[in-house]
Amino acid sequence: MYVEVRKAGFVNKGAELMLHAVIQQLEQRLPDAKVVMEPGRAQSPYPYRNRASLGLYQKAWLWRAGIPFGDLAAFVPAGIREQYGVVLDKEVNVVLDAAGFAYTDQWGPELSVELARSSRRWRKNGTKAVLLPQAFGPYHDQRSKDAVKAFVDSCDLIYPREQVSYDYLTEITGPRNNIKLAPDFTNLVNGTRPDYFDAERHQVCLVPNYRMLDKTGGDVAQGYVPFLERAARMLVERDAKPFLLIHEGTADVGLAERLSKAIDGLPVLQENDPLAVKGILGACRGTLGSRFHGLVSALSQGVPSLATGWSHKYEMLFADYGFPEGVLNINLSDEELSSALDYLTEPTKMAALSSSLRSHSNELKARSKDMWDDVFSLIEH
Known part of the structure; x- marks a missing residue:
């Protein structure tokens, strides 16, 4: 056959x-x-x-x-x-x-x-x-x-x-x-954590997506990179060990390098094996992403996650996992962004969210x- x-x-x-x-x-x-x-x-x-x-x-x-x-x-x-x-x-x-x-x-x-x-x-x-x-x-x-x-x-x-x-x-x-x-x-695929991954140094994963620039309106396209910079700076200030992970090709690489340079050399990981990419996302403490399957990989493993998106599929994904508020408006205030990032850094919120995500993931x-x-x-x- x-x-x-x-x-x-x-x-x-x-x-x-x-x-x-x-x-x-x-x-x-x-x-x-x-x-x-x-x-x-x-x-x-x-x-x-x-x-x-x-x-x-x-x-x-x-x-x-x-x-x-x-x-x-x-x-x-x-x-x-x-x-x-x-x-x-x-x-x-x-x-x-x-x-x-x-x-x-x-x-x-x-x-x-x-x-x-x-x-x-x-x-x-x-x-x-x-x-x-x-x-x-x-x-x-x-x-x-x-x-x-x-x-x-x-x-x-x-x-x-x-x-x-x-x-x-x-x-x-x-x-x-x-x-x-x-x-x-x-969601049924198991990831493989690569030997080089250092969970102490790489804790909160940022997954950029250049589609947020070419598939959105003017305000979103113009505000996307500044939004990621704001989030990364807040995570650095919290000693949350943020890093960038590439989920597609050269356009995402360029976006990640731009962000890394703006945030004093934020680490950038690029992995060719998709199973290792999923393994990295499963080993993180939290993720803020814009790649759909990067988010599925994190959510399905119970990893606290936040998102920005350019189509209805992001909102519906987070609704399936019982966390619709996890999809963020990039124009939210610093105070609102800081509150959202608590899901990725504050132990009590992280534990509660992870438990809920795992329950939905099983279903x-x-x-x-x-x-x-x-x-x-x-x-x-």
Whole structure:
């Protein structure tokens, strides 16, 4: 059986963590499955070296001007394709889409239109298709709305990971049996704490996100870096040992280096292994982050967390963990910010919050397991 994993890349550590989460489940529940990933375009987030390191098969896929040139690989005998780990699109039995947050007008209608086109092809080929827990919407463009109708009709299971995303879909399609709520599924993945991590020196983790600059309005974009500087200075004054952790690529690195320079050389950690990134976040005393999966990694391990965000997915995530007040407005006063930071530095507040987060995490992990039960029931029947 060939199982294709879509939209989980290697640049964003959240996307890579989703890939590991899928592979772990397949290894546990369907060990004979061969996991496939398409190569993507030049400069794609799916480089061959990374795909090969995980033992992934390569889908013969090259789509130009509406023509699937990858289908030309069908002229190569099947035995030779298997020898080189190359799989035809029509040979894929199951597609697991782990986009995270792609099908929304915040990125434009094109990705939703592509999903609609692909899902029709899967249906025609008899390929089962699952959109794993992710955020959807909003949809304002008519092309997006038409695409939503098409991919909801063609996919077997679709999992919005919170109520707002569910509503964005069902406002267009109406309630459907194949649309089911389920939380982010990386909560089941265990992190690995790297040997070099010094928990005494690195206690409160700051995870910046350049999307707070290019996906927000003027006041938020202009105020984001000053907000992080204010928070970092307050944490330094409390001797909370703040440090910066990179969760994506060069843009986040530049943002972290800018903050480090402004706060007298605040330590910056950059880790390539997403499991180690989760391990670091689990070993922290607290975190203030703007990367969604960095926050999932912390919250799911009971680590006191605060956030800033650029879409509804942040508010809904913290609501799932019973701590909606943890999503901060960057324009809050110094007094309000100082009070919020107590959740990351004041032992009594930290302990109470951690206990509550762990309780909610247990419930969400149970729901993730139920989601995977449904997915594998679909795959195996």
